[in-house]
Amino acid sequence: MNIGEVARRSGLPAKTIRYYEEIDLIRPQRSENGYRSFAENDLHKLAFLGRARALGFTIEECRTLLALYEDETRESAEVKRVAEEHLRHIDEKIAELQDMRATLSHLVRACAGDDRPDCPILQGLANETVE
Amino acid sequence: MNIGEVARRSGLPAKTIRYYEEIDLIRPQRSENGYRSFAENDLHKLAFLGRARALGFTIEECRTLLALYEDETRESAEVKRVAEEHLRHIDEKIAELQDMRATLSHLVRACAGDDRPDCPILQGLANETVE
DNA sequence: CCTTGACCTTCCCGTGACTGGAAGCCCTAT
DNA sequence: ATAGGGCTTCCAGTCACGGGAAGGTCAAGG
Numbered sequence: 001m002n003i004g005e006v007a008r009r010s011g012l013p014a015k016t017i018r019y020y021e022e023i024d025l026i027r028p029q030r031s032e033n034g035y036r037s038f039a040e041n042d043l044h045k046l047a048f049l050g051r052a053r054a055l056g057f058t059i060e061e062c063r064t065l066l067a068l069y070e071d072e073t074r075e076s077a078e079v080k081r082v083a084e085e086h087l088r089h090i091d092e093k094i095a096e097l098q099d100m101r102a103t104l105s106h107l108v109r110a111c112a113g114d115d116r117p118d119c120p121i122l123q124g125l126a127n128e129t130v131e
Numbered sequence: 132m133n134i135g136e137v138a139r140r141s142g143l144p145a146k147t148i149r150y151y152e153e154i155d156l157i158r159p160q161r162s163e164n165g166y167r168s169f170a171e172n173d174l175h176k177l178a179f180l181g182r183a184r185a186l187g188f189t190i191e192e193c194r195t196l197l198a199l200y201e202d203e204t205r206e207s208a209e210v211k212r213v214a215e216e217h218l219r220h221i222d223e224k225i226a227e228l229q230d231m232r233a234t235l236s237h238l239v240r241a242c243a244g245d246d247r248p249d250c251p252i253l254q255g256l257a258n259e260t261v262e
Numbered sequence: 263c264c265t266t267g268a269c270c271t272t273c274c275c276g277t278g279a280c281t282g283g284a285a286g287c288c289c290t291a292t
Numbered sequence: 293a294t295a296g297g298g299c300t301t302c303c304a305g306t307c308a309c310g311g312g313a314a315g316g317t318c319a320a321g322g
Contacts, residue, residue, distance in 0.1 A: 003269090072248060074246055075248065080244035090228055091232070093228055103186060115207075117205045119199075119210045122210055123204065125200070167300090177289085
Protein backbone atom coordinates (compact mmCIF):
# COMPACT_ATOMS: atom_id res chain seq x y z
CA MET A 1 0.00 0.00 0.00
CA ASN A 2 1.15 3.49 -0.77
CA ILE A 3 0.69 6.33 1.65
CA GLY A 4 -2.43 7.65 -0.08
CA GLU A 5 -4.37 4.48 0.45
CA VAL A 6 -3.17 4.16 4.02
CA ALA A 7 -4.20 7.74 4.66
CA ARG A 8 -7.64 7.06 3.27
CA ARG A 9 -8.08 3.81 5.18
CA SER A 10 -6.67 5.08 8.48
CA GLY A 11 -8.29 8.48 8.33
CA LEU A 12 -4.95 10.13 9.05
CA PRO A 13 -3.45 12.77 6.73
CA ALA A 14 -0.40 11.62 4.77
CA LYS A 15 1.58 14.38 6.45
CA THR A 16 0.79 12.91 9.83
CA ILE A 17 1.79 9.43 8.71
CA ARG A 18 5.15 10.71 7.47
CA TYR A 19 5.59 12.51 10.77
CA TYR A 20 4.84 9.32 12.69
CA GLU A 21 7.53 7.57 10.70
CA GLU A 22 9.95 10.38 11.37
CA ILE A 23 9.48 10.03 15.12
CA ASP A 24 9.70 6.25 14.87
CA LEU A 25 6.15 5.33 15.74
CA ILE A 26 5.98 3.24 12.60
CA ARG A 27 8.65 1.85 10.26
CA PRO A 28 7.13 1.12 6.89
CA GLN A 29 9.16 -0.65 4.21
CA ARG A 30 10.31 1.13 1.10
CA SER A 31 9.63 0.11 -2.49
CA GLU A 32 12.33 0.19 -5.17
CA ASN A 33 11.09 3.56 -6.33
CA GLY A 34 11.53 5.06 -2.88
CA TYR A 35 7.85 5.09 -2.03
CA ARG A 36 6.78 3.96 1.42
CA SER A 37 5.24 0.52 1.30
CA PHE A 38 2.80 -0.13 4.12
CA ALA A 39 1.78 -3.55 5.38
CA GLU A 40 -1.57 -4.31 6.98
CA ASN A 41 0.18 -4.17 10.33
CA ASP A 42 1.31 -0.61 9.70
CA LEU A 43 -2.23 0.35 8.84
CA HIS A 44 -3.41 -1.32 12.00
CA LYS A 45 -0.91 0.61 14.09
CA LEU A 46 -1.88 3.87 12.47
CA ALA A 47 -5.53 3.25 13.21
CA PHE A 48 -4.55 2.50 16.80
CA LEU A 49 -2.60 5.74 16.97
CA GLY A 50 -5.45 7.68 15.44
CA ARG A 51 -7.85 6.45 18.10
CA ALA A 52 -5.40 7.02 20.93
CA ARG A 53 -4.78 10.58 19.72
CA ALA A 54 -8.53 11.13 19.41
CA LEU A 55 -8.79 10.26 23.10
CA GLY A 56 -6.25 12.98 23.78
CA PHE A 57 -3.22 10.86 24.60
CA THR A 58 0.04 12.65 23.85
CA ILE A 59 2.39 11.20 21.28
CA GLU A 60 4.63 9.85 24.02
CA GLU A 61 1.69 8.19 25.72
CA CYS A 62 0.74 6.72 22.36
CA ARG A 63 4.25 5.38 22.02
CA THR A 64 3.93 3.71 25.41
CA LEU A 65 0.48 2.32 24.62
CA LEU A 66 1.65 0.98 21.28
CA ALA A 67 4.62 -0.72 22.95
CA LEU A 68 2.29 -2.27 25.51
CA TYR A 69 -0.05 -3.34 22.75
CA GLU A 70 2.76 -5.20 21.05
CA ASP A 71 4.15 -6.65 24.24
CA GLU A 72 2.46 -10.00 24.82
CA THR A 73 3.80 -10.09 28.37
CA ARG A 74 2.32 -6.75 29.41
CA GLU A 75 0.27 -6.42 32.56
CA SER A 76 -3.05 -4.70 32.04
CA ALA A 77 -2.33 -2.78 35.25
CA GLU A 78 0.30 -0.80 33.42
CA VAL A 79 -2.06 0.13 30.61
CA LYS A 80 -4.68 1.09 33.14
CA ARG A 81 -2.21 3.27 35.00
CA VAL A 82 -1.40 5.22 31.83
CA ALA A 83 -5.08 5.59 31.00
CA GLU A 84 -6.00 6.68 34.50
CA GLU A 85 -3.32 9.29 34.56
CA HIS A 86 -4.58 10.67 31.29
CA LEU A 87 -8.08 10.60 32.68
CA ARG A 88 -6.96 12.74 35.60
CA HIS A 89 -5.38 15.13 33.16
CA ILE A 90 -8.63 15.37 31.21
CA ASP A 91 -10.51 16.02 34.43
CA GLU A 92 -8.13 18.82 35.32
CA LYS A 93 -8.62 20.46 31.97
CA ILE A 94 -12.38 20.14 32.21
CA ALA A 95 -12.33 21.71 35.66
CA GLU A 96 -10.12 24.53 34.42
CA LEU A 97 -12.43 25.22 31.50
CA GLN A 98 -15.48 25.10 33.71
CA ASP A 99 -13.91 27.66 36.00
CA MET A 100 -13.25 29.92 33.04
CA ARG A 101 -16.75 29.31 31.80
CA ALA A 102 -18.29 30.21 35.13
CA THR A 103 -16.37 33.47 35.47
CA LEU A 104 -16.86 34.49 31.88
CA SER A 105 -20.54 33.68 31.65
CA HIS A 106 -21.08 35.61 34.83
CA LEU A 107 -19.48 38.63 33.20
CA VAL A 108 -21.37 38.12 29.96
CA ARG A 109 -24.71 37.95 31.76
CA ALA A 110 -23.92 41.22 33.50
CA CYS A 111 -23.18 43.01 30.23
CA ALA A 112 -26.01 44.88 28.56
CA GLY A 113 -24.53 44.40 25.11
CA ASP A 114 -25.94 47.61 23.73
CA ASP A 115 -24.48 50.74 22.14
CA ARG A 116 -23.21 52.23 25.39
CA PRO A 117 -19.57 51.91 26.43
CA ASP A 118 -20.19 50.72 30.02
CA CYS A 119 -19.14 47.11 30.17
CA PRO A 120 -18.86 44.80 33.16
CA ILE A 121 -16.74 42.42 31.11
CA LEU A 122 -14.02 45.02 30.63
CA GLN A 123 -14.39 46.10 34.24
CA GLY A 124 -13.97 42.53 35.35
CA LEU A 125 -10.78 42.23 33.31
CA ALA A 126 -9.47 45.57 34.53
CA ASN A 127 -10.05 45.02 38.24
CA GLU A 128 -9.17 42.15 40.45
CA THR A 129 -12.59 42.24 42.02
CA VAL A 130 -15.40 41.73 39.57
CA GLU A 131 -18.33 43.01 41.52
CA MET B 132 9.52 50.52 37.25
CA ASN B 133 11.88 47.91 35.90
CA ILE B 134 10.66 44.65 34.47
CA GLY B 135 11.33 42.70 37.65
CA GLU B 136 8.98 44.77 39.73
CA VAL B 137 6.31 44.75 37.03
CA ALA B 138 6.61 41.00 36.78
CA ARG B 139 6.16 40.68 40.52
CA ARG B 140 3.21 43.06 40.67
CA SER B 141 1.44 41.75 37.57
CA GLY B 142 2.10 38.10 38.26
CA LEU B 143 3.43 37.64 34.73
CA PRO B 144 6.92 36.27 34.03
CA ALA B 145 9.41 38.83 32.71
CA LYS B 146 9.79 36.69 29.62
CA THR B 147 6.10 37.01 28.90
CA ILE B 148 6.20 40.77 29.37
CA ARG B 149 9.05 41.07 26.88
CA TYR B 150 7.08 38.90 24.51
CA TYR B 151 4.02 41.14 24.88
CA GLU B 152 6.17 44.10 23.99
CA GLU B 153 7.57 42.27 20.99
CA ILE B 154 4.08 41.65 19.62
CA ASP B 155 3.07 45.24 20.39
CA LEU B 156 0.57 44.62 23.15
CA ILE B 157 2.42 47.12 25.31
CA ARG B 158 4.96 49.82 24.53
CA PRO B 159 6.96 50.62 27.63
CA GLN B 160 9.42 53.53 27.61
CA ARG B 161 13.14 52.97 27.80
CA SER B 162 15.53 54.40 30.36
CA GLU B 163 18.89 55.86 29.41
CA ASN B 164 20.59 52.59 30.25
CA GLY B 165 18.37 50.67 27.85
CA TYR B 166 16.18 49.12 30.53
CA ARG B 167 12.44 49.05 29.99
CA SER B 168 10.71 51.66 32.11
CA PHE B 169 7.11 50.78 32.91
CA ALA B 170 4.44 53.28 33.90
CA GLU B 171 1.46 52.44 36.09
CA ASN B 172 -0.62 52.26 32.96
CA ASP B 173 1.62 49.55 31.52
CA LEU B 174 1.26 47.57 34.71
CA HIS B 175 -2.50 48.01 34.51
CA LYS B 176 -2.57 46.73 30.95
CA LEU B 177 -0.43 43.75 31.85
CA ALA B 178 -2.76 42.84 34.69
CA PHE B 179 -5.67 43.14 32.25
CA LEU B 180 -3.88 40.87 29.81
CA GLY B 181 -3.07 38.39 32.54
CA ARG B 182 -6.71 38.10 33.52
CA ALA B 183 -7.91 37.88 29.93
CA ARG B 184 -5.37 35.13 29.24
CA ALA B 185 -6.44 33.33 32.40
CA LEU B 186 -9.97 33.27 30.99
CA GLY B 187 -8.58 31.57 27.91
CA PHE B 188 -8.79 34.42 25.43
CA THR B 189 -6.20 34.13 22.67
CA ILE B 190 -3.57 36.81 22.29
CA GLU B 191 -5.47 38.28 19.34
CA GLU B 192 -8.68 38.39 21.35
CA CYS B 193 -6.72 40.08 24.13
CA ARG B 194 -5.50 42.64 21.64
CA THR B 195 -9.08 43.32 20.61
CA LEU B 196 -10.30 43.52 24.19
CA LEU B 197 -7.49 45.84 25.16
CA ALA B 198 -8.30 48.11 22.22
CA LEU B 199 -11.94 48.15 23.25
CA TYR B 200 -10.94 48.85 26.82
CA GLU B 201 -9.03 51.91 25.70
CA ASP B 202 -11.68 53.07 23.28
CA GLU B 203 -14.04 55.37 25.15
CA THR B 204 -16.52 55.21 22.28
CA ARG B 205 -16.84 51.43 22.28
CA GLU B 206 -20.20 49.73 22.37
CA SER B 207 -20.51 47.08 25.03
CA ALA B 208 -22.24 44.92 22.42
CA GLU B 209 -18.93 44.45 20.69
CA VAL B 210 -17.20 43.34 23.85
CA LYS B 211 -20.04 40.99 24.57
CA ARG B 212 -19.83 39.50 21.10
CA VAL B 213 -16.14 38.68 21.57
CA ALA B 214 -16.81 37.19 24.99
CA GLU B 215 -19.76 35.14 23.79
CA GLU B 216 -17.80 33.72 20.93
CA HIS B 217 -15.06 32.71 23.30
CA LEU B 218 -17.67 31.20 25.58
CA ARG B 219 -18.92 29.05 22.72
CA HIS B 220 -15.36 27.98 22.07
CA ILE B 221 -14.94 27.00 25.71
CA ASP B 222 -18.16 25.02 25.56
CA GLU B 223 -16.96 23.16 22.51
CA LYS B 224 -13.74 22.21 24.22
CA ILE B 225 -15.56 21.10 27.33
CA ALA B 226 -17.86 18.93 25.23
CA GLU B 227 -14.91 17.44 23.38
CA LEU B 228 -13.13 16.63 26.62
CA GLN B 229 -16.25 15.15 28.13
CA ASP B 230 -16.63 12.87 25.11
CA MET B 231 -13.04 11.72 25.54
CA ARG B 232 -13.64 11.30 29.24
CA ALA B 233 -16.72 9.19 28.70
CA THR B 234 -15.06 6.84 26.23
CA LEU B 235 -11.88 6.53 28.20
CA SER B 236 -13.46 6.02 31.58
CA HIS B 237 -15.67 3.36 30.05
CA LEU B 238 -12.56 1.52 28.90
CA VAL B 239 -10.78 2.06 32.20
CA ARG B 240 -13.70 0.65 34.15
CA ALA B 241 -13.67 -2.44 31.95
CA CYS B 242 -9.97 -3.07 32.59
CA ALA B 243 -9.03 -5.42 35.41
CA GLY B 244 -5.71 -3.72 35.97
CA ASP B 245 -3.97 -6.83 37.17
CA ASP B 246 -0.92 -8.80 36.07
CA ARG B 247 -2.61 -10.42 33.08
CA PRO B 248 -2.13 -9.09 29.56
CA ASP B 249 -5.81 -9.00 28.56
CA CYS B 250 -6.80 -5.38 28.35
CA PRO B 251 -10.06 -3.85 27.11
CA ILE B 252 -8.32 -0.48 26.82
CA LEU B 253 -5.88 -1.76 24.24
CA GLN B 254 -8.68 -3.68 22.55
CA GLY B 255 -10.72 -0.53 22.37
CA LEU B 256 -7.83 1.30 20.78
CA ALA B 257 -7.13 -1.53 18.37
CA ASN B 258 -10.68 -2.06 17.13
CA GLU B 259 -13.21 0.38 15.88
CA THR B 260 -15.91 -1.28 17.96
CA VAL B 261 -15.16 -1.26 21.64
CA GLU B 262 -17.57 -3.89 22.85
C1' DC C 263 6.74 8.33 -27.86
C1' DC C 264 5.07 12.23 -25.43
C1' DT C 265 2.33 14.43 -22.37
C1' DT C 266 -0.81 14.96 -18.74
C1' DG C 267 -2.12 14.52 -14.16
C1' DA C 268 -2.16 12.11 -10.00
C1' DC C 269 0.77 10.45 -6.79
C1' DC C 270 4.98 10.24 -4.31
C1' DT C 271 9.56 12.16 -2.29
C1' DT C 272 12.37 15.48 0.74
C1' DC C 273 13.13 19.92 2.72
C1' DC C 274 12.04 24.05 4.99
C1' DC C 275 9.08 27.28 7.27
C1' DG C 276 5.12 28.53 10.22
C1' DT C 277 1.76 27.78 13.96
C1' DG C 278 0.63 29.78 19.64
C1' DA C 279 2.34 31.48 23.40
C1' DC C 280 5.60 31.28 25.42
C1' DT C 281 10.23 29.04 28.05
C1' DG C 282 15.19 28.12 28.63
C1' DG C 283 19.65 29.41 28.11
C1' DA C 284 23.87 31.85 26.51
C1' DA C 285 26.59 36.00 26.26
C1' DG C 286 27.14 40.25 27.82
C1' DC C 287 25.98 45.11 29.91
C1' DC C 288 24.49 47.82 34.29
C1' DC C 289 24.21 48.92 39.08
C1' DT C 290 24.92 48.60 43.96
C1' DA C 291 27.37 47.00 47.95
C1' DT C 292 31.35 45.50 50.05
C1' DA D 293 38.08 45.59 42.47
C1' DT D 294 34.83 42.30 42.68
C1' DA D 295 30.67 39.83 43.47
C1' DG D 296 25.85 39.52 42.96
C1' DG D 297 21.72 40.39 40.97
C1' DG D 298 19.10 42.48 37.41
C1' DC D 299 18.77 43.83 32.86
C1' DT D 300 19.55 43.35 27.62
C1' DT D 301 19.30 40.73 23.00
C1' DC D 302 19.30 36.65 20.37
C1' DC D 303 18.70 31.87 19.36
C1' DA D 304 16.58 27.51 19.91
C1' DG D 305 13.01 24.48 21.56
C1' DT D 306 8.25 23.20 22.78
C1' DC D 307 3.80 20.07 20.56
C1' DA D 308 1.87 17.87 16.73
C1' DC D 309 1.51 18.66 12.93
C1' DG D 310 0.15 21.73 8.12
C1' DG D 311 1.47 24.38 3.89
C1' DG D 312 3.99 24.69 0.05
C1' DA D 313 8.04 24.35 -3.14
C1' DA D 314 10.90 21.55 -6.14
C1' DG D 315 11.27 17.51 -8.21
C1' DG D 316 10.92 12.11 -9.11
C1' DT D 317 7.40 8.12 -10.61
C1' DC D 318 3.71 5.91 -12.78
C1' DA D 319 -0.44 4.69 -15.60
C1' DA D 320 -3.49 6.29 -19.17
C1' DG D 321 -4.54 8.63 -23.35
C1' DG D 322 -3.38 10.88 -27.85
